[in-house]
Amino acid sequence: MVKIKLRMTVNHKIVETEIEPYARLLDVLRDKFGFTGVKEGCGIGECGACTIIMNGKKVNSCLILAAQAQGSEILTIEGVENPDGSMHPVQEAFLEKGAVQCGFCTPGMVISSYQLLSENPDPSDNEIKEAISGNLCRCTGYKQIINAVHMAADNMKKQGRYK
């Protein structure tokens, strides 16, 4: 197998590495770069624990070859925080509303919620459900997560994050 030189932007930083041609993006992010917030739940695209944003779209990193990420821009849970290192309003709201229990689905849930709020500052219950429909949570029953997304939306509006 011919190894591939991969260059991409992860969480606002340009990174480079050498990868196997059959490596999944999920494994490269975790094992080569230590972004272990990207979780492997099912490995077959059903649970959404490995959700990342790639070139502005959320995708399951378990279903993407690392080689496909050549030149792409990637955001993982590690890059969601504010530039000063404090928590993003979505993260704060998840804590505040008890939207986290075991925590395994949380990185994917936060990414999906973050992506929703970047496109839709005032989502309805149904729009939130649709946005997190690719993320399974077996602890919370989703109610707290939906409440947290509403709270984050309100707080982001108050902070003037929407232009």
Place this chain on the structure above:
Amino acid sequence: MIRFDYKKPDSLDDCLELLDLYQEKARLFAGGTDLLVEFRADDKKLSNVELVIDISKLPELSFIESDEDSISIGAGTTFSEILNNPVLLKFAPFFTEACRTVGSPQIRNTGTIGGSIGTASPASDPGPPLVAMDSLLTLASPNGKRDVLLCDFMEGAYRTIIKPDELIVSVKFRKLNPDAGFSFVKLGRRKALAIARMNVAAYVETAVDGTVKDVRIVPGSCMPITMRIEEAEKMLLGEKPNYELHAAIGKKVSEKMVEASGRRWSTPYKEPVIATLVKRALNQAAGVE
């Protein structure tokens, strides 16, 4: 994980050259949402694969075009791109609706229509509306292009007539009457991330006198090959849509399912359920309460 080399051709011609060279030792990789799962599971049918050809960004495969009569969709078009297309929503709303139920938002951002057609799952969601519209596929190989009807392309469950050096370029269908009735109903185990237990696409177009002049009924997950059920369609042609007739047509589709697929462990469940789904699809398409 099955191990393979990776190449990303810049053009369709380069891609066909690679296919010509590697034949069945190459696999085309578009969204990868089925393929990567199979590689990971060491699927035996992929054990001879040496090269993955990434066609996810091939410009020649990513388009939605329409003229006066028809709409053509590039095989590399993602479900998300289909969902957001206003022309499809107007002239093929049941296709848009079917694509909306595929997988999850994450899957729809990467999964492609060509990949779905090539996988030829009998439980496909876009399959029934595409078959209902008598869709035509364009395939390309190093020797040129050929057109084949989608219903002839499928040979059985997960089997197609595609040759090792061919790829799907596009799927094309005629625009239907936007004022007619369209419906897509799906029964899954839950709303998202559910493979269809059964689904139905229906199209009902009536004349000025209220009688039906064009009808398409296509159940999914019922037969090895997704197809229009002509015997059921004939029952509605020339008639005025009504609840009792739709119920009888549902029973006919159910009979046809048993004829095609035989009696299985799931038949006692599927028989009444597909009849009901067909009835609902027709009621919805024809606006019958």
